Amino acid sequence: MVLDGDFDPHPEACAYLKWLQHGAGRSPGTARTYGSRVAAYLTWAETSSIDWRRPSLDQLADLVRWLHRGGRNGTDITPRSPGYVNLGLTAIGGFLRFCALHGKVPTEVADRLSEPRFLRDLPQGFDPGESGNRVVRRSMLRMKAPIKPPKFLDTGQQEAVVKGTRNIRDRFLVELLFGTGLRVGEACGLHRQDMHFLPSSVPLGCRFTGPHVHVVRRDRNSNGALAKSLIPRTIPVSPQLARLYADYQQERWAVLAETEESAFVFVNLYRAPLGLPLRPDTVEELFERLSREAGVKVTPHTCRHTFATRLVRAGVDRDVVQALLGHVSPTSTAIYTHADWSDLRAAVDAVGHSRREAGAR
Incomplete structure (x- = not known):
């Protein structure tokens, strides 16, 4: 549940979270995570005196900076990493598109969140189908984020x-x-x-x-x-x-x-x-x-x-x-086919060992 400034349920946000679970079949944990990110978006809009239903692209770019820096003065929310910001934008974009489908948000607001992109090189696992369609929708707002391997335990x-x-x-x-x-x-x-x-x-x-x-x-x-x-x-x-x-x-x-x-x-x-x-x-x-x-x-x-x-x-x-x-x-x-320091060390040592063997012959 997402509450507004008066601690009343936010009707559009709550409807979106309900749809995620019962319409899209997402887990309660996913809905809870999306809910926190939608709440952050609504907080940003209220503190910035922006109508959350009609943000411009420039204003949404300000949202990205707000999330990354932790609010206007770095004290409103916890600063977020680029990867977290991108995941948050995915949830927020889904929320605005859901509202657009129900007439709560102008269609052009949802449309400006993404743009068509032609895939020259198909990523692994991408199926263009029988028609050979290589056009996908790409988010207009994304931060450059380093790809980090998932954390695992020894x-x-x-x-x-x-x-x-x-x-x-x-x-x-x-x-x-x-x-x-x-x-x-x-x-x-x-x-x-x-x-x-x-x-x-x-x-x-x-x-x-x-x-x-x-x-x-x-x-x-x-x-x-x-x-x-x-x-x-x-x-x-x-x-x-x-x-x-x-x-x-x-x-x-x-x-x-x-x-x-x-x-x-x-x-x-x-x-x-x-x-x-x-x-x-x-x-x-x-x-x-x-x-x-x-x-x-x-x-x-x-x-x-x-x-x-x-x-x-x-x-x-x-x-x-x-x-x-x-x-x-x-x-x-x-994402699991990543190399850690021991892999890198073993690779370099293997090359050095092969050169020593060649010199000995």
């Missing part, structure tokens, strides 16, 4: 995070995220029927062998968890993770006993109301504590980045990585 950092868990449920949750690359909404949305951890799942009507997890999108989860992808996918898991799940089941039964009714995998065991499914924001709170105790910033999505990076560095084919992560486009997977 083995020692991952072990420190796991060590910070205080019960079997939390350890299984953390190990599951590190071992499968699930998004937090996907993990919280898992049902017990999705966990096929027997040597053979044929009696369950499943054709996949070995322990694995089925990731299925369910739009009516009571905890608001939502799988991002509309396409179901199946992820193999290690025998160690399967054993840890069995330990968690015993812990769960010891706490809930005969009151057990929830179909969800992850439920409240140590706070009221017992037995209700964990919410994604509760998992985020868990990772905030784990970050403090491990001395390293980690979020559920850091686990996903760590899983993907290790797959790539182990030489796993990119198509396989894409399937495991549930990426629709290979472009999304390409």
